[in-house]
Amino acid sequence: MAFEPDNELLQDFLIEAGELLNGLDQQLIELEQSPDDADRLNSVFRAFHTVKGGAGFLEVHPLVEVCHRAEDIFNLLRNHEIAMNSRIMDVMLQVIDVLNGMFDDLRAGQYPEAVSPAFLDEIEGLARQSDEPAPGEAPAAEPAAEDEAVVAEDDAFDRMLADLDAAESDQAPAAESSGAADDDLITDDEFESLLDELHGKGQFQAPTPAAAPESEAKASAAADSDEITDEEFEAVLDELYGKGKAPTAAVKPAEAVPQPKVEPAPKPAASTASASGSGKPAAKAKPAESAKAAETTVRVDTERLDGIMNLVGELVLVRNRMNTLKTSFENEEIASVIATLDMVTSDLQGAVMKTRMQPVKKVFGRFPRVVRDTARTLGKEVNLELEGEDTDLDKNLVEALADPLIHLVRNAVDHGIEMPDDRETNGKPRAGTVLLSAAQEGDHIRLAIQDDGSGMDADVLRRKGVEKGIVDPDSAERLTDQECFELILHPGFSTKEQISDISGRGVGMDVVKTAITKLSGTISIDSEPGLGTQINIKVPLTLAILPTLMVIVSGRKYAIPLSVVNEIFEMADKEVNVVDGQATITVRDRAVPLFRMTDWLALRGESPGQRAETDQVVMVQHGAQLMALVVDSVIGQEEVVIKPLGELLRVVEGFAGATITGDGHIALILDLPGMVRRHAGSRGRNRLRSVA
Structure with a gap:
């Protein structure tokens, strides 16, 4: 049996019931931690009841069967006829997985298959369990406050009847x-x-x-x-x-x-x-x-929002063009109109961006379940803390960050948090803590995953890097601790001796780095043995409009994402040295690798650029490492709209896209990590010796 995918009633049900289902994962984990929370228990019960009602109206009987049995279990929990324990929670989380699968079928226009009778019997079997908690679990707290409230209500009712009897003895039936x-x-x-x-x-x-x-x-x-x-x-x-x-x-x-x-x-x-x-x-x-308040909201298809954002992007390009032409007009009235257009465009851009924003808790809501399942698989005790859940982020980024964050949270539980007995031996609480936080910093969002586990030893990472052929022994000795931590981001790198379903293959962190780079973001790692590890991710608020630094190389304009730019200075008075075949420049007593962009971006037949007094240096952050890029000149900051490259150019590393500049020309947007991979290898270093 198939459903019409564009059925309006079905779509409304999928949206509204889907929101309830998305929140159930986190609510169930919180309920397991505080089983005497009557409000949360009632909220879970109502969610199953609501989903069941909508499914019944649409005659999705397999969904109704599962929700009805889950609803019965939570009704027994509400009435204190059974007690919450890990067995109930395990089955209920399986119920959520089954319901999510059914919702996926409905979104695809397919009638979901009925679940096996054995699974339905397993749910019903929870109702026949003893009220005693499972081994190792504390008994649920008695709802003393609720009982006192019931007694108070009974007393109040008795007093009401007594007052009515005193007023007129023959009116007791009416009072009752x-x-x-x-x-x-x-x-x-x-x-x-x-x-x-x-x-x-x-x-x-x-x-x-x-x-x-x-x-x-x-x-x-x-x-x-x-x-x-x-x-x-x-x-x-x-x-x-x-x-x-x-x-x-x-x-x-x-x-x-x-x-x-x-x-x-x-x-x-x-x-x-x-x-x-x-x-x-x-x-x-x-x-x-509340009904009046509900009428003030309206659902809008995300494609419409994307279309509006594209139009605003075109308007931004026109604004940049007008600002460039403004200097050619010697008319104050025209300049005033252009300034007003600039201000209104900026306000419109901000307003449209806000319509695309979603709180990051849409992603964070998945992690209580992830941490619980991973910890139970590994036999560990882990508490998850969330901060900054209301931080807003572009909806495309929210979706794109889900998988990288899942890798990082699992790694924190697997690699970071020690076994309970080991933690006690080291004077730590048996239960480890993983902190997931989000905060806005200017036009970027900073995400942090922090654990209080064993941390990472830089010497161990050096040795592993040499064993796996990622670095040679001489280079490994010169690596700083920060650069050693960055080794875990390389493909095939893992400190696990045995491969498991969770880790050991050395692909997780490489996937994370690739995904964050595609989002024009950066990732940094800090760790201390015995205290824990913190991984920081920095991504722009939106991918539609990107703040960039416009530079000129070989007479052509290029855009460098502003998020990776640290500082700009002139090349004239700087001394360049060659260390181990790599040109370096000294900045505040620190040797920084130096690369001339004309060597990377020269067209076929063009001669390599020579050092000039007017050269400028752009300091950029590449992972944990600073790099100095020599450019002909720096134009300034400009917000650009990213346009995808054609099919032939997408395979070329080093370019994130293209944009139209304020003077109407096309500028390529540089992807520095890809540019470094392409040019800064051993082949590139030999050519760069001429920089000095």
């Missing part, structure tokens, strides 16, 4: 029926029943003539409804008990306490509760307010 109130207003039939109980059937007399005009006005106001207002009911109470003598003392307890056990017969107590003039009516206003 007040507990069934679940609305602010009662119908005419319920009101007539109340009058019959108070005065005897047919014995109630109409209001006095003096009150008739007022009663008629109120009656006409309610003519179109079967319900009476608070004022009408208060008038009746005044007539029954005398003005101001109605038993309002019993009202307040009734307001705050829902009475599920009372017979749901007539509902006069609903109006009794409203007689206080505040409380229930105010409470009813909240759903209306």
Whole structure:
């Protein structure tokens, strides 16, 4: 059976129920850590119930079967008939995986297959377990506070009945029926029943003539409804008990306490509760307010946002062109208009970028499950801490960062955190901690993965690098600790002696580095033996519009991503030396590798560039290493729109794309990591000796 992929009801269900399902992973892990959290337990129960309801409406029966059984288990947990333990959590996490698979089928337009009866029986079997927790687990905390609240509610209800009995002993039935109130207003039939109980059937007399005009006005106001207002009911109470003598003392307890056990017969107590003039009516206003707030949002297809962003990008190019032409006009009015266009374009660019932003917690929400599963597989105890979940990031970056971060978090648990017994021996808590944080720094986002594990030993990494042929022994001796840490980013490098399902193949960190580089980001590693490791990732807020430094090399313009630029200085007064065949320049008593960009970017037939007094040096960050790039001149900073290269040029390393500059020419955007891989090898070093 197939679904229409563009079915509007199906798409709404997939979006809304999918959001609930995405949040369940993290909620379940939090619930395992605090099983007595009634609010979170109710939230999980409601999520399964909502998904089941939508699936039932669409007649997706396999989904309904799974959700219904999961809902039953959480209902038993809510009622304290069973206790939370790791077995329940393991099965429920499997349920989430099964539901995600079904959602994938629905998104593809396919009817999901029914789950095996054995899995359904496994879920149902959780309901037959003992209330005792699994071995090694602490028993769930008794909901003492909840029991006290129930007792308080019962006492309040008893006091209400006693007050009504004291006011009029023959009106007890009416008072008892007040507990069934679940609305602010009662119908005419319920009101007539109340009058019959108070005065005897047919014995109630109409209001006095003096009150008739007022009663008629109120009656006409309610003519179109079967319900009476608070004022009408208060008038009746005044007539029954005398003005101001109605038993309002019993009202307040009734307001705050829902009475599920009372017979749901007539509902006069609903109006009794409203007689206080505040409380229930105010409470009813909240759903209306939330409904009004919900109407202020609208779902927009991401393709439309991408289209708008592309148009804004073109507008940015026009703005840059206008700014370049502004100097050729000797007209203040034209210059003022161009300045206004510049300001409005910048504001529009910022507004459109915000529509594409998503909180990074969309990615962070996956990691509690990742850490739990990895730690259980390895027999470790690990706590995950999240910071900066509300930091906003371009939606494309949010999706692209998911896989690299999963690699890094798994590595932190596998390589970083020690076994519980080893941690105790070293004076650490048995449970290790992994901290995942995000923060905005200017026009970039900094992500950090930090653990309090064993850390990395630079000497061990040097030895491994030599063993695997990544560096030669002489070069390894000259590596700084920071450069040793960078060795783990090389393909095939791993400190694990045995290959497992989680690590040991030496491909994870290489994949991370490649993915971060594609996002125009940087990655750095810092570690200290015995204390832990921290990995920092820096990526731009958006990939659509990129801040760059425009430079001229061999008479042509090139754009260097501003995120990798450290500083700029003139070449004239700098001394160049050659160390081990590599040209270097001394900057603040530090030798930095020097490369002339004309050698890298010269066209066929062009002679290599020679040193000139006007040369300028751009210091860039390549991983943990600083590099000095010699260019003919620096134009300045410019925001550019990245345009993809054609099929023939995509295979050429060293170029991230192209853009149109302010003067209307095309400039290539440099991909420095790719440029270094292509040119800074042994073949390139021999040519660069002529730099001095």
